[in-house]
Amino acid sequence: xxxxxxxxxxxxxxxxxxxxxxxxxxxxxxxxxxxxxxxxxxxxxxxxxxxxxxxxxxxxxxxxxxxxxxxxxxxxxxxxxxxxxxxxxxxxxxxxxxxxxxxxxxxxxxxxxxxxxxxxxxxxxxxxxxxxxxxxxxxxxxxxxxxxxxxxxxxxxxxxxxxxxxxxxxxxxxxxxxxxxxxxxxxxxxxxxxxxxxxxxxxxxxxxxxxxxxxxxxxxxxxxxxxxxxxxxxxxxxxxxxxxxxxxxxxxxxxxxxxxxxxxxxxxxxxxxxxxxxxxxxxxxxx
Amino acid sequence: xxxxxxxxxxxxxxxxxxxxxxxxxxxxxxxxxxxxxxxxxxxxxxxxxxxxxxxxxxxxxxxxxxxxxxxxxxxxxxxxxxxxxxxxxxxxxxxxxxxxxxxxxxxxxxxxxxxxxxxxxxxxxxxxxxxxxxxxxxxxxxxxxxxxxxxxxxxxxxxxxxxxxxxxxxxxxxxxxxxxxxxxxxxxxxxxxxxxxxxxxxxxxxxxxxxxxxxxxxxxxxxxxxxxxxxxxxxxxxxxxxxxxxxxxxxxxxxxxxxxxxxxxxxxxxxxxxxxxxxxxxxxxxxxxxxxxxxxxxxxxxxxxxxxxxx
Numbered sequence: 001x002x003x004x005x006x007x008x009x010x011x012x013x014x015x016x017x018x019x020x021x022x023x024x025x026x027x028x029x030x031x032x033x034x035x036x037x038x039x040x041x042x043x044x045x046x047x048x049x050x051x052x053x054x055x056x057x058x059x060x061x062x063x064x065x066x067x068x069x070x071x072x073x074x075x076x077x078x079x080x081x082x083x084x085x086x087x088x089x090x091x092x093x094x095x096x097x098x099x100x101x102x103x104x105x106x107x108x109x110x111x112x113x114x115x116x117x118x119x120x121x122x123x124x125x126x127x128x129x130x131x132x133x134x135x136x137x138x139x140x141x142x143x144x145x146x147x148x149x150x151x152x153x154x155x156x157x158x159x160x161x162x163x164x165x166x167x168x169x170x171x172x173x174x175x176x177x178x179x180x181x182x183x184x185x186x187x188x189x190x191x192x193x194x195x196x197x198x199x200x201x202x203x204x205x206x207x208x209x210x211x212x213x214x215x216x217x218x219x220x221x222x223x224x225x226x227x228x229x230x231x232x233x234x235x236x237x238x239x240x241x242x243x244x245x246x247x248x249x250x251x252x253x254x255x256x257x258x259x260x261x262x263x264x265x266x267x268x269x270x271x272x273x274x275x276x277x278x279x280x281x282x283x284x285x286x287x
Numbered sequence: 288x289x290x291x292x293x294x295x296x297x298x299x300x301x302x303x304x305x306x307x308x309x310x311x312x313x314x315x316x317x318x319x320x321x322x323x324x325x326x327x328x329x330x331x332x333x334x335x336x337x338x339x340x341x342x343x344x345x346x347x348x349x350x351x352x353x354x355x356x357x358x359x360x361x362x363x364x365x366x367x368x369x370x371x372x373x374x375x376x377x378x379x380x381x382x383x384x385x386x387x388x389x390x391x392x393x394x395x396x397x398x399x400x401x402x403x404x405x406x407x408x409x410x411x412x413x414x415x416x417x418x419x420x421x422x423x424x425x426x427x428x429x430x431x432x433x434x435x436x437x438x439x440x441x442x443x444x445x446x447x448x449x450x451x452x453x454x455x456x457x458x459x460x461x462x463x464x465x466x467x468x469x470x471x472x473x474x475x476x477x478x479x480x481x482x483x484x485x486x487x488x489x490x491x492x493x494x495x496x497x498x499x500x501x502x503x504x505x506x507x508x509x510x511x512x513x514x515x516x517x518x519x520x521x522x523x524x525x526x527x528x529x530x531x532x533x534x535x536x537x538x539x540x541x542x543x544x545x546x547x548x549x550x551x552x553x554x555x556x557x558x559x560x561x562x563x564x565x566x567x568x569x570x571x572x573x574x575x576x577x578x579x580x581x582x583x584x585x586x587x588x589x590x591x592x593x594x595x596x597x598x
Contacts, residue, residue, distance in 0.1 A: 122302070125302055125305075126302050126309060129578050130313075130574045134566075137558060137566070218430055218431070221432055222430075222431065237432075240432050259433040263425075271424060
């Protein structure tokens with residue numbers, strides 16, 4: 001195990017050596033902390049209270065007025081900060097669901113091969129032929145609209161990519177000597193998949209997780225525009241959607257606040273996943 | 288070669304079958320009772336029964352499925368619930384604008400991305416390369432909705448370069464209406480594409496045949512344009528196909544925002560009106576297009592990569 005630990009340690013050391021990666025990691029931590037503190041009610045207070053008249057432009061009267069107010073006179077800054085929580089929940093839970101499905105199906109298909117593999121490949125080829133948006137609509141028809149539905153819908157529709165990757169990797173690994181050695185000492189199928197093969201391909205899961213995280217955040221925005229998104233709590237998607245009709249009147253601050261908040265988080269996650277991939281993928285290391 | 292193509296075409300049959308099953312399952316089982324969704328809360332029992340009969344919901348499930356397969360085979364999906372128009376006519380009307388927008392956006396993004404990626408890989412490690420990568424990552428991090436709103440507000444409304452929204456049939460005038468959606472399409476997709484293509488090209492530059500070509504005394508330009516570009520097309524083609532579902536979602540947004548009467552707009556209207564027959568028809572149509580696109584790519588593969596034919 002000490003060998004595999006040093007891979008992660010090595011990767012970590014590689015990553016913090018680059019200043020831009022360090023900055024983006026700090027940014028992610030900042031967002032996580034803000035999300036946590038808002039969730040615990042330590043900062044931000046309540047977002048749905050009017051602090052002035054509707055559509056006041058940004059001013060330095062008080063911190064709450066820094067980003068102006070929305071149609072009901074609520075603070076845009078507070079909505080933006082509360083939106084972090086929504087974004088993190090959607091990103092986290094949707095990615096977990098999708099990693100779970102993609103990893104399980106991919107590992108089973110790659111490991112058992114034959115008809116199991118044919119079945120899984122047939123299933124994901126079929127599944128990915130149907131536009132994800134239609135699944136999202138169907139899911140929102142069945143489940144009530146809201147945060148949980150958004151997480152489930154994005155999670156259920158974004159696993160095919162990871163499933164393909166994992167299937168390919170397991171296929172490559174299952175005939176390697178270390179797996180045969182495990183078989184020789186009597187390791188069960190489950191133990192061979194999860195204790196022997198999985199740790200060797202786990203970097204793929206982590207890289208995919210961080211990519212999925214940011215794409216889930218972006219999908220939430222689009223779902224909100226279609227009216228299938230989060231309801232009754234602040235989200236960047238709803239903020240961008242709300243501002244589309246009033247932009248022509250010169251009310252730019254709500255759009256800017258939500259876009260900026262999302263931009264910084266997604267940018268940091270993008271830089272982080274790139275660095276993670278460079279540090280963990282042994283193929284890229286050599287070049 | 289012919290054998291491979293025939294096998295590949297036959298493989299679409301189980302996929303089509305699976306797609307028809309899933310869509311049927313989504314719309315006739317999972318989706319709740321569409322009749323209640325369509326008629327709203329104040330429908331009388333007579334109205335409900337009538338609509339159920341019209342849509343065939345009073346039939347047993349297997350009969351409904353066979354009916355759906357019949358629709359799939361003839362591409363005749365009945366009439367829209369909200370406009371009473373024939374759905375096959377709606378599709379014929381919508382496919383032109385959609386195709387114009389999607390093909391322009393797709394081709395411009397693809398060719399621009401390959402050029403930028405080649406330049407960036409050629410100057411790998413230099414400041415041009417770093418700037419390209421940084422701009423790409425930044426561009427990818429902005430929401431597609433923000434691009435749309437910004438474009439509509441600044442380029443169309445403030446500067447008046449493009450019409451704000453709408454569409455007109457006929458050759459030169461339709462280009463004016465799709466110009467801005469296409470620009471936004473390129474903005475949204477370019478970052479992803481350039482980054483991926485650059486990596487695929489860089490992967491090739493370290494291979495042995497490149498070293499051989501270089502030691503033969505070929506110029507760096509020739510190596511890039513003749514040797515590396517051709518070999519890096521294989522991952523690029525795969526990537527392009529994986530992108531297709533995202534293209535569809537993207538064109539949904541663009542069409543509805545800019546009021547372009549394409550497949551995407553029709554679908555979004557159908558979502559808003561709970562227009563069940565149209566939604567089902569559009570899902571089927573797009574899925575069939577996807578399967579066809581996948582088929583085309585695999586056949587394209589055999590032209591680019593002869594190794595595939597042998598498998």
